[in-house]
Amino acid sequence: MKIVSWNVNSVRARIENILNYIKDSKPDILLLQEIKTQNENFPSEIFKEIGYNSYVFGQKSYNGVAFLSKPKIENVKNDFVKDKLKQSRIITGEISLNKKKTKLINIYVPNGNPVDTEKYEYKKNWLVSFIKKIKKELTTNSNLIISGDFNIIPEDIDVYDCKRYENDALFRLEIRKKYRELINLGFNDIYRYFNKSKKEYTFWDYFSGSWQKNYGMRIDHFLVSNNLLENIKSININKKPRSKTKPSDHTPIELEIN
DNA sequence: ATGGCTGAGCTACTCAGA
Numbered sequence A: 001m002k003i004v005s006w007n008v009n010s011v012r013a014r015i016e017n018i019l020n021y022i023k024d025s026k027p028d029i030l031l032l033q034e035i036k037t038q039n040e041n042f043p044s045e046i047f048k049e050i051g052y053n054s055y056v057f058g059q060k061s062y063n064g065v066a067f068l069s070k071p072k073i074e075n076v077k078n079d080f081v082k083d084k085l086k087q088s089r090i091i092t093g094e095i096s097l098n099k100k101k102t103k104l105i106n107i108y109v110p111n112g113n114p115v116d117t118e119k120y121e122y123k124k125n126w127l128v129s130f131i132k133k134i135k136k137e138l139t140t141n142s143n144l145i146i147s148g149d150f151n152i153i154p155e156d157i158d159v160y161d162c163k164r165y166e167n168d169a170l171f172r173l174e175i176r177k178k179y180r181e182l183i184n185l186g187f188n189d190i191y192r193y194f195n196k197s198k199k200e201y202t203f204w205d206y207f208s209g210s211w212q213k214n215y216g217m218r219i220d221h222f223l224v225s226n227n228l229l230e231n232i233k234s235i236n237i238n239k240k241p242r243s244k245t246k247p248s249d250h251t252p253i254e255l256e257i258n
Numbered sequence B: 001a002t003g004g005c006t007g008a009g010c011t012a013c014t015c016a017g018a
Helices: A015-025 A044-049 A118-138 A173-183 A190-194 A226-231
Strands: A002-007 A029-033 A053-057 A065-069 A074-077 A090-097 A100-108 A144-149 A187-189 A220-225 A232-237 A253-257
Touching (some): A002 A015, A002 A144, A002 A220, A029 A100, A029 A144, A053 A090, A065 A090, A065 A100, A100 A118, A100 A226, A118 A144, A118 A173, A144 A253, A173 A187, A187 A190, A190 A220, A220 A226, A220 A253
Parallel strands (some): A002 A029, A100 A144
Antiparallel strands (some): A002 A253, A029 A065, A053 A065, A074 A090, A144 A220, A187 A220
16 A cells, blocks of 8 residues: 655645646555645545545645545544644544554644744644644554654754754754654654665755755654554655646655555 | 745735745
């Protein structure tokens, strides 16, 4: 089973790129973030035509997350954490992996910049609530996949210039510690697990030739619970979509799991 | 290099992204 996470930066502006990507990479399940549209304007019919069910938690203009899936996803919910600002940042559902009932958790973590503002506090509090809920979830379910745009650079090697980002909301030690705290509940950062020292990124901003200069960062992740580690076949950052015309600023990260 | 580039909503310009 191929499960992919991709922050598309607007599903409607990106529709051609998404369809081309699906044709090329044939994911079974796509976790989308930043769809930037309400449920009623999500192009579900277009995806239906190529064999994908849509499960959407949209929002006007900003945020919004969704699943596109060939297999049915059960028990889809958008209330995993209570969002204080009522932003659409999380959608969960259940699939079966090798007879293990598995919860898929698709997240779009707040950016948090600028630091020392209410935006930063919102990110921090969002992560605190999320970790608390994951801890609770683990008491009844050991098969969890958390994936999406975390807006967290885990380590120095995950950004082109760590000095420049040390006081940024994506890289501040306080935020990275939240990431470690989450992992320490019993997860692995699957990209880093299979690539101990490789420098690869999932995001390059649109400014001043960042893509061409490879000024990027690794902020989109797959955290898989220890119980599912034996099921994993591979993980891959697919840079091709970022090189196309009218790209998202993020590129897909692809997990193969049995 | 706190700039510059892109999308939504809307139709001039602001907000948000990271």
